Amino acid sequence: VTLEGGVAREIASAKPARGRPRSEEVRLRILDAAIAELEARGLKGVTIESIAERAGASKVTIYRWWPNKAALATDAFLAAVAPRIAFPHGASALDDLRQQMISLMHVLTGRWGAVIASLIAEGIHDDEVGEAMRTRWLGPRRAAGRKVVERGVASGEIRADVDPEVVLDALYGPIYLRVMLGHGPLDAAFAKRVWAAAVHGIAAPSKRTRARR
Amino acid sequence: VTLEGGVAREIASAKPARGRPRSEEVRLRILDAAIAELEARGLKGVTIESIAERAGASKVTIYRWWPNKAALATDAFLAAVAPRIAFPHGASALDDLRQQMISLMHVLTGRWGAVIASLIAEGIHDDEVGEAMRTRWLGPRRAAGRKVVERGVASGEIRADVDPEVVLDALYGPIYLRVMLGHGPLDAAFAKRVWAAAVHGIAAPSKRTRARR
């Protein structure tokens, strides 16, 4: 069950495989080249031609397996990043969430931040990319996160009346926002403050604020 | 005190204005054309040539005043959108914040959402665009928002120990996130939940959770 290869044409299992089989080696060379180019120049600066040249492959070969640059970039990105992100499972659900939030921040701060942002932006116009980012990048992380939230609700750490989705948006939203807009630092201090605000809320506690439910 | 014109060459106050003066009419025609094209096709689909044609201007004239498509798009976007967003000033600071959050959401949901997202993404690679988005789009809104937060702190509605910046990130981050990724709806119900989570926090109150300060 590979995560990658999503956009690429699925190998129809039934076919008796006539002719020369697809070269796995070429496919990997292309993905590697794409990753290298993405890191070096960002989605916008990358061209299919430069990837082809670096991979020692022909453009046609690329076009046979990926419909366009964004699809290839998505595949390359996911192949490179997906393996590096794991989900911890500790005693406290809240602690697990905090841990995840911080490790995501590290990823976004690193050299993949700009690539992710580019892909997200691309996904706005290109539905296939958007779908891929939702299904293959965000989806798995969300699913795992949701489970942690539900665990926290069960254990009484997290209020029962909040939407788990909204909890995740509240934790990750501020981080993505700063990644994309760069209007403030993305450091440990920021993480701590976001965490505090999300956990305890921003309303002054004594006053029993009833800000219109 | 015009908001627009930022990227465009500032009027050198001192110079005695030699030569034919810049035509304000042409400048407006170009901005209007850019706005129309952006609305119709999004940043990616727009070309300088199409803007020039629609504006009845020449490409050279555009290149004389804007270094590239993104800079022009930024100017056009700000000229079109900036006037439409006002900051309310009511009795309750929290209510004002909620109001703003909702009106921003409306803007982002409309046809400008994709344009904003594109510009934000562009700003990641293109520093001038990024700076413009920070300075001219986010900046003024942030400044006003910060004042409201401070008002809320002073009146005792908002906790004194939260960073005003983080408050704004907590409110707007989730919305921008959904605009960019589209993983969930952006409706009144969502707004209500984000608001509730941000105001009251996600931690269960009774337990006195001390999630590592």
Place this chain on the structure above:
Amino acid sequence: VTLEGGVAREIASAKPARGRPRSEEVRLRILDAAIAELEARGLKGVTIESIAERAGASKVTIYRWWPNKAALATDAFLAAVAPRIAFPHGASALDDLRQQMISLMHVLTGRWGAVIASLIAEGIHDDEVGEAMRTRWLGPRRAAGRKVVERGVASGEIRADVDPEVVLDALYGPIYLRVMLGHGPLDAAFAKRVWAAAVHGIAAPSKRTRARR
């Protein structure tokens, strides 16, 4: 031994011909279009874009094979004109020369005259064009002419003490001059007079003029 193709990349005999081979059909379409445009508008009025459009080819394809407009024009001109000029071989060398002179005059008077003049002028600044005109246009005609002159010398029709090159310059120079400057007619009467002057000289015969050897 093709006359055309000169400026175009010579066929590398050794290479095993990888990739899609050059389309001969496109090459001919471009040359035809160039010829048509040259006839209609002259070298100066022709644009690469108009040739591309008329040929149904892309500009890139043209630029791949010809470095600039002049090179293409030279090729087109030679492809169109070269086949139409033949060298007679009669009993009298002088008669052959006269015949040639007249037929050249006809060519220069026709619609190719201006094109030739343009190319000659272009060749003054552009060495490749100049070389092409010398090697591929003038050269073959000169070589043939020289032979005729030598034949005339052998047969005793032409003085042995004149440089064959100068004989040709003396015959063709006046014609080219009138083509380029247009200061006088280019008709049969003129041809006859040029011929007479060249053959018998301008000095009065009786006087035994010894105009400083």
Place this chain on the structure above:
Amino acid sequence: VTLEGGVAREIASAKPARGRPRSEEVRLRILDAAIAELEARGLKGVTIESIAERAGASKVTIYRWWPNKAALATDAFLAAVAPRIAFPHGASALDDLRQQMISLMHVLTGRWGAVIASLIAEGIHDDEVGEAMRTRWLGPRRAAGRKVVERGVASGEIRADVDPEVVLDALYGPIYLRVMLGHGPLDAAFAKRVWAAAVHGIAAPSKRTRARR
């Protein structure tokens, strides 16, 4: 009686000259700049803008007085070259002719040769330039030359049955031809041979050749 200024709008003598009079200094600066640019880059490489810049004049000023680049170039060329060519008047008409031929060759060999060629070529498409070259460059020289020829006829040096125009074409044609095509040297030896061929003819004298009158 200035030779220059031909194409430039003639000063209508009658007008009472209201307003600021044309600045002679600017006119000269423009002509000088044009000459310098022509020498440096040839007609094709010169732009009105570069002349304007070098002259410290504005494009409008140039366009006010000359309709286009070629007209200005013609004026500049004639202003620069015309004074340098004089017509000798010696004892022998043939000697005078030979002298002229050689001095013209010197001019054409120098750095003005390419400019002349360019202007001649330009004159093929642009009637005004062609006319100017005929009227102002060739014309005066021809008129003087014709007189010398007639003098030679009267003195019995030159045959009476040749057209004076053809005599001049026969002498100058070969030289212009080599200037424009560059297929052979333009040196003293060449001049001598052209002269000999023109004067004595190319036909072998003894044979009484009657090359079809």
Place this chain on the structure above:
DNA sequence: GATTAATCGAGACGGTACGTCATGTCTTAGC
């Protein structure tokens, strides 16, 4: 001395063509 008319500089403007780049399709030969 003020007015008037033309000239000059600077530079904005619409336009045409340039020569280049990347895209995505295609055609051939080799494996």
Place this chain on the structure above:
DNA sequence: GCTAAGACATGACGTACCGTCTCGATTAATC
């Protein structure tokens, strides 16, 4: 039936000059 190489049409890019058009500043001759 894949692959590498490379030709091709398309469309946009950013640039160079063109020739026209305002501007403000001069510069006389006329009022």
